[in-house]
Amino acid sequence: MTSAEDLRATVADQLTRARARSAALTDAVDDDDLVRQHSKLMSPLVWDLAHIGNQEELWLVRDVGGRDPVRSDIDELYDAFKHARAARPELPLLGPGEARGYVREVRDKVFDVLERTPLEGARLLDGAFAFGMIVQHEQQHDETMLATHQLRAGAPVLHAPPPPPGGPVGPPEVLVPGGPFTMGTSTEAWALDNERPAHQVVTAPFLIDTTPVTNGAYTEFIADGGYRDPRWWSPTGWEHVQSAGLTAPRFWSRSGDAWHRRAFGVTAPLDPAQPVVHVCFHEAEAYARWAGKRLPTEVEWEKAARFDPATGRSLRYPWGDDDPTPEHANLGQRHLSPAPVGAYPKGVSPLGVHQLVGDVWEWTSSDFRGYAGFEVFPYAEYSQVFFGGDHKVLRGGSFGTDPVAVRATFRNWDYPIRRQVFAGFRCARDASPEVARGAVEG
Structure with a gap:
């Protein structure tokens, strides 16, 4: 069991790491x-920065700490x-x-609240949940600010080493x-309300792609006229691809027979082994249909990511219960692109599925809804207001x-038309009785 002092140290470290990243993205x-405003889809970076501070003030300074407001006059702006x-x-933004x-002043008060607050005795305090929520x-x-940087025009200002090479x-x-x-x-202490509660689900056998769909595979869809053929698109998707004039993933360009992609101000030849990124749900769905497959449901995605057939248990992560390390997954803005498939053999799930965590968000076919037994906590605007058929789960x-x-x-x-997110996908398909039976007999 984690002691209160160890928990405080963990919270302080996570708060500091997050703020260092916020500073790097805004100081750049x-x-x-x-x-x-670099895109109508995004806020100015300075709005995001002050909004981060305002949420921290509302929940940790005022609610958990019971302190006087720092800037109650700006609550509505953010x-x-x-x-x-x-x-x-x-708006008259800061x-x-x-x-x-403002964010420095709020953070100073938050560290004082952290030192003086018992991390137990109320649901917001147990396991330092409120602090974890704010982190x-x-x-x-x-x-989100990183996505704004991707939409920003001009010379590159963010830099990172390339991801590791791919593998088998x-x-x-x-x-x-x-x-x-x-x-x-x-049981996950900092899990948010829409992840709860744990519940048993029964699935039919199915096949899922070992890796996310790559740039190289996606260019085959384009070359086969995928964006010009309504057979592969839902009626809504076909209407969108025509009205928006889509011909390739966002940030792609073509020079002769060669494809290039612009990432954070740098245009470079497309790496065929990297997962495709910046595609909307409709593009993912059309590709899957063209390939003779479909998108996985989120139930299928999570089973592929967590199920350990040796024990029947659901793991915290595809590789087990340990927290992610740089050897497990491409996370944390250590690199500025997805890694080629096969780059993280230590992150493979027990079933043999690669890169389920990190690299690209993966579209599923599921609408965003609460699980049976869902309970709003601590506020409806985090999850519940988005439930329904308008948003697809990634x-x-x-x-x-x-x-x-x-x-x-x-x-x-997100909305199924959105492409500014760092989103890709992998495909799935129903397993034939013969395939399913063969696996059981084998």
Whole structure:
């Protein structure tokens, strides 16, 4: 059992790591870039920075700490539900210097609250949940700011070493056996409300791709006229591809027979072994249909990621119960692109599926809904307001997702037309009775 002092040290370390990343993402550009809106889909970077501080003030300074407000006059400006992203540049936002001063003042108070607060006795305090929620919130906005950097025009300002090389991955598909498994969690201390509760789900046997779909495989879909053939698209998807004029993943360009991709201000030849990124749900669904497959449901995705056939137990991560390390997965903005498939053999699931966590968020076919027994905690605006058929579930995290903000139970969601997210996909298909029977007999 973790002592209160060890838990405080963990929280302090995670808060410090998150703030260092926020600072790196905002210090990388000048004040003009901080206040500019680089895309109508995104907030100005300076809004994200002050919003991070405001959420920290609301939950940790005022609620957990019971302290007087630092800046109650700005609450409405940084309420994500009061103002659409496209309208935020017109608000009287804190300037860069003021925003930096505000988040520093809030953080100083938070460290004092952390030292003085018993991390037990209330649901927000048990296991330091409120602190973990705020750490994850900051890291989620850091990934959002990273996406803003990708949309930003101009010379590159972010730098990182290339990801490790790829390696062997085995057969192209893996059979996932039918039967029950435990989905979700009731024990992960910092799991958010939509990941809860743990519950048993029964699946039929199915096949899932060993790796995410690669750039090289996706170019075959394009070369075969995939964007021009309505057979592969749902009616909604075909309408979108025509109205938006889609012909390739976002940030791709073609010069003769060669494809290039622009990433954080650098245009380079497409690496055919890297997972495809910046595709919307409709593109993923069309590719899967063209390939004679489909997208996995999120139940199937999680079973492939967590189920250990040797024990029947659901693991915390594909590789086991240990927290991620750089050898397990491409997380935490250590690199600025997905890694080639096969780059993380230590992260493979017991069933033999690669790169389920990190590299690219993976679209599933599932709508975002609460599990049976879902309970709002601690506020409806985190998950519940997004439930329904408008949002599709993504799983697994990307190269821009911090390890603290992703688990094999973690659920992301977005509109099916969105391409600014670091999203790719892998395919699945039903297992024929012969294939399923052969696996059992084998």
